[in-house]
Amino acid sequence: MADEKKIAVEKKIGAYICNGCGIGERLDSSQLETTAKRDGKAAICQQHDFLCSEAGVKMIQDDIDNEGVNRVVIAACSRRAKTEAFAFKDVVVIRSNLREGVIWVRPDEDDQRETTQEMADDYIRMGCAEAKYANIPSASGQQSVNKNILIAGGGISGMTAALEASKAGYPCTIVEKSSALGGATAQLYKKIPTRAPYADPEDTGVDAMIAAVEADSNITVFLNSTLTNTAGAPGRFTADISTESGSTETKEFGAIVQASGFTPYDANNLPEFAYGKNKDVVTQMELEALAKTANGGAIKRPSDGKEVSSVLFIQCAGQRSTKAGHLEHCSGYCCSASIKEAMYFKDQNTAIDTTVLYTDLRTPGAGGENFYRSGQNKGVIFTKGIASEVVDGANPTVKFKDLILDEDVSMEVDLVVLATGMVANAGQPTRAEITLSENEAKEAGTEYKVSVESILNLDYRQGKDVPHMTNGFADSHFICFPYETQRTGIYTAGPTRRPMDTRQAMDDATGAAMKAISEAENAGLGKAAHPRVADLSFPSFRQEGCTQCKRCTVECPFGAINETEDGYPEFNESRCRRCGTCMGACPVRVISFENYSIDTVGQQLKAVDIPDEFDEKPRILVLACENDAYPALDMAAQNRLEYSAFTRIIPVRCLGSVSLSWITDSMNSGYDGVILMGCPSGDDYQCHFVKGSAMAQERMSKVGDTLETLSLEKERVQTYEISITDIQKVPQLINEMAETIEKIGMSPFKF
Amino acid sequence: MSNLNTGMVEKYRNNFLNEVEANVEEGEWVKMCMQCGVCSGSCPLGPYWDHPPQELFMMIRAGKREEVLESTSMWMCTSCYNCLVRCPRELPITHIMHGLAHYATRLGIEPKGQPTRQFAQLFWDNLAKNGRVNELWLGVNLYFMNGFVNGIKVAMGMAGIGLGMYKSGRLSIKELIGGHTVKDKSGFKAMIKKAQELESARVDK
Numbered sequence: 001m002a003d004e005k006k007i008a009v010e011k012k013i014g015a016y017i018c019n020g021c022g023i024g025e026r027l028d029s030s031q032l033e034t035t036a037k038r039d040g041k042a043a044i045c046q047q048h049d050f051l052c053s054e055a056g057v058k059m060i061q062d063d064i065d066n067e068g069v070n071r072v073v074i075a076a077c078s079r080r081a082k083t084e085a086f087a088f089k090d091v092v093v094i095r096s097n098l099r100e101g102v103i104w105v106r107p108d109e110d111d112q113r114e115t116t117q118e119m120a121d122d123y124i125r126m127g128c129a130e131a132k133y134a135n136i137p138s139a140s141g142q143q144s145v146n147k148n149i150l151i152a153g154g155g156i157s158g159m160t161a162a163l164e165a166s167k168a169g170y171p172c173t174i175v176e177k178s179s180a181l182g183g184a185t186a187q188l189y190k191k192i193p194t195r196a197p198y199a200d201p202e203d204t205g206v207d208a209m210i211a212a213v214e215a216d217s218n219i220t221v222f223l224n225s226t227l228t229n230t231a232g233a234p235g236r237f238t239a240d241i242s243t244e245s246g247s248t249e250t251k252e253f254g255a256i257v258q259a260s261g262f263t264p265y266d267a268n269n270l271p272e273f274a275y276g277k278n279k280d281v282v283t284q285m286e287l288e289a290l291a292k293t294a295n296g297g298a299i300k301r302p303s304d305g306k307e308v309s310s311v312l313f314i315q316c317a318g319q320r321s322t323k324a325g326h327l328e329h330c331s332g333y334c335c336s337a338s339i340k341e342a343m344y345f346k347d348q349n350t351a352i353d354t355t356v357l358y359t360d361l362r363t364p365g366a367g368g369e370n371f372y373r374s375g376q377n378k379g380v381i382f383t384k385g386i387a388s389e390v391v392d393g394a395n396p397t398v399k400f401k402d403l404i405l406d407e408d409v410s411m412e413v414d415l416v417v418l419a420t421g422m423v424a425n426a427g428q429p430t431r432a433e434i435t436l437s438e439n440e441a442k443e444a445g446t447e448y449k450v451s452v453e454s455i456l457n458l459d460y461r462q463g464k465d466v467p468h469m470t471n472g473f474a475d476s477h478f479i480c481f482p483y484e485t486q487r488t489g490i491y492t493a494g495p496t497r498r499p500m501d502t503r504q505a506m507d508d509a510t511g512a513a514m515k516a517i518s519e520a521e522n523a524g525l526g527k528a529a530h531p532r533v534a535d536l537s538f539p540s541f542r543q544e545g546c547t548q549c550k551r552c553t554v555e556c557p558f559g560a561i562n563e564t565e566d567g568y569p570e571f572n573e574s575r576c577r578r579c580g581t582c583m584g585a586c587p588v589r590v591i592s593f594e595n596y597s598i599d600t601v602g603q604q605l606k607a608v609d610i611p612d613e614f615d616e617k618p619r620i621l622v623l624a625c626e627n628d629a630y631p632a633l634d635m636a637a638q639n640r641l642e643y644s645a646f647t648r649i650i651p652v653r654c655l656g657s658v659s660l661s662w663i664t665d666s667m668n669s670g671y672d673g674v675i676l677m678g679c680p681s682g683d684d685y686q687c688h689f690v691k692g693s694a695m696a697q698e699r700m701s702k703v704g705d706t707l708e709t710l711s712l713e714k715e716r717v718q719t720y721e722i723s724i725t726d727i728q729k730v731p732q733l734i735n736e737m738a739e740t741i742e743k744i745g746m747s748p749f750k751f
Numbered sequence: 752m753s754n755l756n757t758g759m760v761e762k763y764r765n766n767f768l769n770e771v772e773a774n775v776e777e778g779e780w781v782k783m784c785m786q787c788g789v790c791s792g793s794c795p796l797g798p799y800w801d802h803p804p805q806e807l808f809m810m811i812r813a814g815k816r817e818e819v820l821e822s823t824s825m826w827m828c829t830s831c832y833n834c835l836v837r838c839p840r841e842l843p844i845t846h847i848m849h850g851l852a853h854y855a856t857r858l859g860i861e862p863k864g865q866p867t868r869q870f871a872q873l874f875w876d877n878l879a880k881n882g883r884v885n886e887l888w889l890g891v892n893l894y895f896m897n898g899f900v901n902g903i904k905v906a907m908g909m910a911g912i913g914l915g916m917y918k919s920g921r922l923s924i925k926e927l928i929g930g931h932t933v934k935d936k937s938g939f940k941a942m943i944k945k946a947q948e949l950e951s952a953r954v955d956k
């Protein structure tokens with residue numbers, strides 16, 4: 001095997017100590033050199049006054065070229081600094097953080113010199129230990145580039161994604177369920193304006209877009225078709241495209257954009273507003289149809305064809321409500337849509353009374369406020385109030401509470417329009433969720449059926465569609481990585497991801513298309529997608545040791561691991577994001593990456609010098625998530641916030657990758673406290689690997705037992721959720737641990 | 752109800768907003784209020800108003816014609832311009848307040864006996880006479896606004912201040928008989944007359 005060959009190559013560590021940025025003045029560099037050679041077993045150790053300078057970099061490169069150094073330990077600044085200068089090819093590069101990790105967090109005082117130096121010495125030892133156990137990752141070589149992009153859905157989002165990807169030279173295939181392109185936008189009379197001065201409704205432009213798609217030889221369209229099976233992984237997806245008539249075609253794709261849009265909320269759930277009973281109570285979508293028929297002329301109401309002379313819009317109908325059957329979310333586009341529709345009336349005849357009944361008028365986007373203002377200017381009346389009922393009659397009568405004037409009002413109008421929201425077409429729940437519901441149903445003695453159709457019909461062990469987040473929308477982290485789903489290479493765009501209007505959907509689709517393109521390319525090279533972009537390492541496992549417990553398969557947040565027929569995990573490396581959650585999950589520790597393993601961390605924590613109990617020098621191990629907590633620690637250092645000199649920090653890919661063995665090892669080797677810092681979990685998660693930190697929380701809840709068997713206080717291990725902005729908080733938490741240790745005393749496990 | 756008022760009710764029926772837009776100074780701004788409440792929160796006299804500006808604007812849109820025009824609220828405005836500089840929608844609120852007050856007066860449905868309204872009238876009458884404010888008569892009229900006995904009481908109370916003003920030359924006893932005027936008094940009167948004509952023409956149209 002390739003990696004066995006690599007192990008056979010002799011590892012030669014070169015350690016390079018920088019004396020710049022004040023490191024030289026604060027630390028005894030010859031002592032550091034001795035440590036690197038004696039404890040770190042570095043074959044070569046050199047110092048430089050400005051290691052990141054051209055000369056410094058050349059010094060290292062020369063050693064790589066002429067001395068055979070293949071493990072480079074840079075003892076200088078944080079791994080997050082000077083990454084370009086220290087990007088040496090074909091060797092392992094390890095960073096010992098002497099600047100942000102040592103001198104910037106400790107005061108420059110004589111009586112602190114000893115402990116500061118010890119800190120630095122330890123980081124050198126840790127760096128060398130990691131270097132010894134890390135290998136150079138390389139792609140498995142099983143990949144090839146497939147530039148074809150599959151787009152599920154032919155609405156405005158899907159078409160935009162196709163046109164954009166095609167422009168960039170990537171052939172696209174649109175699979176549309178209905179008999180025509182255009183989706184919901186094609187049903188609109190006009191759209192919310194997208195250009196300054198944002199004053200009037202705009203033509204949808206959907207016909208021109210359909211024509212462009214049809215004229216593009218790089219885009220293939222399947223109408224009346226669905227995806228009946230989608231298998232594989234980024235770079236090698238195979239999809240069965242089945243038409244209504246029964247024929248199926250199988251095609252291969254590099255990446256997928258899911259633009260499956262939304263279904264308008266079913267207003268039949270709103271009997272209080274006389275929907276379904278009074279014909280003159282319509283939804284926004286239905287009003288679009290009336291406006292289309294009128295085509296600029298007077299809009300006529302459905303019941304008797306009378307020209308509408310007064311209309312009232314009820315905002316948030318069945319939305320932003322916790323009542324059963326209502327939508328909890330704000331669909332975000334309906335306030336602007338009502339303004340637009342009120343303008344249909346006002347632009348035709350200013351004498352028509354148009355009232356928008358709202359509780360909070362929300363018009364997101366650059367032009368939102370202008371559009372609202374334009375509506376007011378045209379004489380649309382905005383009334384802050386809550387509708388309680390629409391009374392059926394020859395003319396519907398709306399009963400509402402005016403929230404400004406604090407009174408109950410009845411208003412008889414010709415037409416009532418309900419601003420109902422969007423329900424995402426995000427497909428089926430995950431397998432785990434379905435199982436849960438099935439179990440519940442079984443207990444209740446009923447049968448559970450999944451009522452929604454799958455969009456992608458993924459042949460994944462974890463379920464047929466991308467997992468959902470709040471309110472049934474496809475999961476995506478809208479702040480940090482909006483398009484990413486929990487299925488690598490599948491990008492959601494448009495209202496399936498979150499509620500939005502046409503303009504936002506087009507922007508969204510463009511972004512998703514770009515993501516799909518880069519993933520098709522990355523997967524072809526065996527490189528990881530967000531957030532470890534371009535990482536070539538991938539998890540592998542030692543089959544002899546595997547007990548088939550399936551924890552890795554279940555805990556992988558990205559559904560990357562299938563199962564072989566004989567029950568072993570089957571890693572799909574291009575679905576993998578390299579978070580290491582599987583590694584942290586594996587109870588027998590058989591999963592590893594070339595450059596990240598139980599040993600690369602485990603040996604670091606063992607390399608730390610643990611002073612004797614009576615030295616009064618405790619050791620605090622911090623395992624910090626490299627995405628948020630570690631940058632927060634770096635920034636704390638930039639602000640010169642101090643923390644305990646007894647701290648030793650090891651960055652981890654994700655808290656999910658933390659193996660319990662690291663905790664037990666550190667306790668057994670005499671650490672006095674362990675702090676885990678990961679991203680916030682839960683509904684508003686910030687974990688870059690979605691579920692990693694949540695998994696860690698769960699695992700750590702069991703650490704108490706381990707501590708008990710060792711008769712150690714449970715305060716010695718703490719898990720914290722840290723955001724990148726918690727700059728003040730991180731040093732504080734470390735110092736609290738130092739105080740705790742002072743209180744409960746040193747660990748008795750020091751040898 | 753004055754004739755003008757009956758006429759207006761007839762003309763606009765339920766659409767008070769349109770009436771305000773057509774007849775009240777800066778009335779076309781009322782529809783642009785977004786109900787943020789910054790004006791009401793900024794007004795130093797806000798707590799004493801029956802309906803602070805934000806609410807008045809909503810009432811206008813809700814067609815509450817009599818409640819608005821007969822209200823004492825807009826008469827409470829002291830022209831401090833706090834609200835006007837703060838309104839995020841840049842409504843000329845102060846001017847609208849005066850516009851509403853003035854319109855109510857024209858219609859003859861303004862609140863009677865409201866002290867700030869009375870003072871405004873006194874001030875105007877005083878000013879319109881000679882084109883200059885006659886401080887002495889303004890004070891005297893103000894003190895006796897609520898009857899003779901009360902006037903004496905107030906005047907006695909203010910005597911010290913009056914004396915001080917007199918000594919420092921801020922108040923002249925000559926003001927009692929005629930007092931100072933603008934140079935071209937008839938020109939001034941003609942100007943006021945023309946302005947009033949213009950305004951009636953606008954309202955009556």
Ligand code: SF4
Nearest residue numbers: 556576577579580582
């Ligand atoms: S848990 Fe993370 S590292 Fe492991 S297979 Fe899944 S994505 Fe890859």
Ligand code: SF4
Nearest residue numbers: 784785787788790838
């Ligand atoms: S500050 Fe302006 S926008 Fe806000 S309530 Fe007052 S008038 Fe309306």
Ligand code: SF4
Nearest residue numbers: 794828829831832834
């Ligand atoms: S100008 Fe009038 S309404 Fe505005 S804050 Fe001052 S007193 Fe109140």
